[in-house]
Amino acid sequence: MRFATIVENGHLSVALIRDQRLLPLTIPDAGLDSVRSIASSGAAGLQRIRDWVRRQPERMYRSMADLELGPAVPDPGAIYTIGLNYAAAGDVDGAAPQRPLVYAKLPTSVSGHESVVTWDRSLTADVDPESELGVVIGETADAVAPEEAMEHVFGYTCINDMSSRDPWLDGDQWLLGKSFAGFCPVGPCVVTPDEVAPGDLRLGCTVNGVPIQDDSTAHMRSSIAEVISYISRHTVLRPGDLIATGTPSRLAGPMGPGRHLQPGDVVTVWVERIGELTTIIG
Numbered sequence: 001m002r003f004a005t006i007v008e009n010g011h012l013s014v015a016l017i018r019d020q021r022l023l024p025l026t027i028p029d030a031g032l033d034s035v036r037s038i039a040s041s042g043a044a045g046l047q048r049i050r051d052w053v054r055r056q057p058e059r060m061y062r063s064m065a066d067l068e069l070g071p072a073v074p075d076p077g078a079i080y081t082i083g084l085n086y087a088a089a090g091d092v093d094g095a096a097p098q099r100p101l102v103y104a105k106l107p108t109s110v111s112g113h114e115s116v117v118t119w120d121r122s123l124t125a126d127v128d129p130e131s132e133l134g135v136v137i138g139e140t141a142d143a144v145a146p147e148e149a150m151e152h153v154f155g156y157t158c159i160n161d162m163s164s165r166d167p168w169l170d171g172d173q174w175l176l177g178k179s180f181a182g183f184c185p186v187g188p189c190v191v192t193p194d195e196v197a198p199g200d201l202r203l204g205c206t207v208n209g210v211p212i213q214d215d216s217t218a219h220m221r222s223s224i225a226e227v228i229s230y231i232s233r234h235t236v237l238r239p240g241d242l243i244a245t246g247t248p249s250r251l252a253g254p255m256g257p258g259r260h261l262q263p264g265d266v267v268t269v270w271v272e273r274i275g276e277l278t279t280i281i282g
Contacts, residue, residue, distance in 0.1 A: 085246025
């Protein structure tokens with residue numbers, strides 16, 4: 001299944017995506033009113049949604065073009081980001097991280113598909129997008145083994161891990177440099193594992209239509225299972241938590257590594273079989 005968060009009159013609600021149409025979920029007294037609550041409901045909650053969807057007439061579906069999408073997970077309890085997790089990223093003298101490098105973003109940084117993101121340029125002028133496969137946690141994970149870790153995945157999404165490259169933020173106040181308002185676009189939807197296998201998905205990023213990243217999740221250094229297991233040995237992962245699993249190296253294309261985001265840029269990060277997530281830079 002594919003779930004999205006929709007925005008109507010300032011109110012957030014959850015909907016099912018099918019054939020480029022949206023079915024708002026209005027299941028009576030089920031408590032399944034957000035992606036996070038669905039993630040915590042387990043197999044029983046998903047089955048209840050399937051049963052309810054089968055009973056809905058076609059007239060209940062709405063066109064995606066008529067609705068605004070919010071962050072696919074608007075209220076994550078925590079957001080973890082993994083550094084240097086692609087084989088070509090950060091290779092220094094042949095060295096590679098011996099364990100996942102775990103950073104973080106504040107939950108207040110989330111934004112949705114086609115959001116306009118702007119910030120105080122006096123604080124940072126050098127901000128880059130980063131295309132990442134996002135993992136949405138389902139069942140609580142506390143000290144789980146790698147071979148059990150995938151049982152704790154509710155679904156997958158696209159994440160743009162926008163990050164400042166200014167020296168005083170990148171590597172110094174890195175949490176702040178990753179957590180400006182809007183710096184975590186998430187979406188356009190969350191896809192459950194029965195519809196997508198994460199082991200070899202192409203992912204990338206374009207700025208104004210120009211590719212700046214293009215790689216495959218097959219090149220991750222630490223697998224999703226290893227990342228979940230590692231984090232869960234140090235802290236508890238809860239339903240609706242997000243993990244941005246790392247970003248590929250930047251292409252040696254026409255923009256080059258020194259070209260940072262500028263007002264008016266249109267950024268699209270994409271993950272095969274999940275979708276495209278667009279952000280407008282204000």
